Amino acid sequence: MPTVAELAAKQLTPGSRAAAASGATVITARNLDLTFQTNDGPIHALKNVDLDIGKGEFVSFIGPSGCGKTTFLRCIAGLETPTAGDISVNGMTPDEARRARAYGYVFQAAGLYPWRTIGGNIRLPLEIMGFDKAEQAKRIERVLDLVDLNGFDRKFPWQLSGGMQQRASIARALAFDADILLMDEPFGALDEIVRDHLNEQLLKLWARTEKTIGFVTHSIPEAVYLSTKIVVMSPRPGRISDVIDSPLPRERPLEIRDSPEFIEIAHRVRDGLRAGHSDDV
Numbered sequence: 467m468p469t470v471a472e473l474a475a476k477q478l479t480p481g482s483r484a485a486a487a488s489g490a491t492v493i494t495a496r497n498l499d500l501t502f503q504t505n506d507g508p509i510h511a512l513k514n515v516d517l518d519i520g521k522g523e524f525v526s527f528i529g530p531s532g533c534g535k536t537t538f539l540r541c542i543a544g545l546e547t548p549t550a551g552d553i554s555v556n557g558m559t560p561d562e563a564r565r566a567r568a569y570g571y572v573f574q575a576a577g578l579y580p581w582r583t584i585g586g587n588i589r590l591p592l593e594i595m596g597f598d599k600a601e602q603a604k605r606i607e608r609v610l611d612l613v614d615l616n617g618f619d620r621k622f623p624w625q626l627s628g629g630m631q632q633r634a635s636i637a638r639a640l641a642f643d644a645d646i647l648l649m650d651e652p653f654g655a656l657d658e659i660v661r662d663h664l665n666e667q668l669l670k671l672w673a674r675t676e677k678t679i680g681f682v683t684h685s686i687p688e689a690v691y692l693s694t695k696i697v698v699m700s701p702r703p704g705r706i707s708d709v710i711d712s713p714l715p716r717e718r719p720l721e722i723r724d725s726p727e728f729i730e731i732a733h734r735v736r737d738g739l740r741a742g743h744s745d746d747v
C-alpha cells in the first residue's frame with residue numbers, strides 16, 4: 467500500500483488543482499439561525515452557523531441526531547428558510563440556486579418510482595425540464611456510467627440491490643450535471659461492506675466530475691475517508707463545534723483508514739462529538 471505521503475505527492479487532478487488554486491467559494495453561510503415554531507414550542511435547530519465551502523471540496527456534516535445536519539443541507543438547497551443570517555450558493559440565494567438547478571440532491575432512501583425502469587427514473591426530471599429525447603438518452607448513459615450501472619437502464623428498481631438502487635438515485639441527481647451534489651446520509655441504511663464499496667466509488671465519481679459535495683453522515687470513518695473538510699456539529703441548539711480540514715490526499719485506497727494520519731483525524735472528530743455532548747449535561 468502506498469504511504470499517505472506518496473499519495474499526497476500525486477494527489478490533485480489538473481481540474482482540482484485549478485479549482486484549489488482559484489480558491490473559489492461556492493457556498494457561504496454567515497451567522498445562520500433557524501428556529502422551528504412547533505406546537506410544543508420553538509426548536510432552535512441552527513445557531514450562529516458560519517461556513518465556507520470551496521469549489522470541488524467534499525464536505526461531510528457529522529453529529530448526533532437532531533444537531534441540524536439535515537436542516538443545514540436543506541437551507542443550502544433552499545428547502546428551509548433561515549430565521550436569521552445569510553447564505554449564498556454559487557453567488558445566488560438558495561431559492562435562486564434551487565430554481566437554477568444548481569445542485570442535485572440525494573436522499574436517505576433511494577426513492578425510485580417502482581413502476582419506472584432505472585432509465586425511466588433518471589429520465590423523469592429530464593422530461594420535466596424539456597430535454598429532447600436524444601439528449602435524455604445521452605445523459606442517462608453518461609450518469610449510469612458514472613455510477614457503474616451501465617446496462618441497467620431497462621431494469622426495475624426491485625431488480626437491483628439496495629446499494630445499486632442508491633447508486634441509481636445518485637445517477638438521477640447527477641443527470642442535470644449541476645456543480646453541487648447534496649447527499650443526506652445516502653448510505654446509512656446499507657451494510658458495512660456495501661457501504662465501503664460505495665464510498666470508494668463515490669470518491670472516484672468525485673474525482674472524475676470535480677463536483678462540490680455536501681454529505682451528511684453519522685459515521686466517523688465514512689466522514690474521514692470521504693472528506694476534504696469535516697464539519698462536526700452538536701445539538702440543542704444545533705451548531706458547528708469543529709471544522710477539520712483534512713490533510714489526507716484526495717486519492718484514498720480503503721487501507722488509508724489504517725494510517726496514523728487517518729486515525730488522528732478520527733480521534734479529533736470523536737473528541738469534537740464528545741465535547742458537544744458534554745454541553746448538554
Ligand SMILES: Nc1ncnc2c1ncn2[C@@H]1O[C@H](COP(=O)(O)OP(=O)(O)OP(=O)(O)O)[C@@H](O)[C@H]1O
Binds near residue numbers: 531
Ligand atoms: N420541519 C420541522 N419542524 C419542526 N422541527 C423540525 C423540523 N425539521 C427538523 N426539526 C427539528 O430540528 C432539529 C434538527 O433536525 P435535523 O433533522 O436537522 O437534525 P439531524 O442532525 O439531521 O438529525 P438526524 O441525524 O436524526 O437526521 C431537531 O430537533 C428536529 O426535531
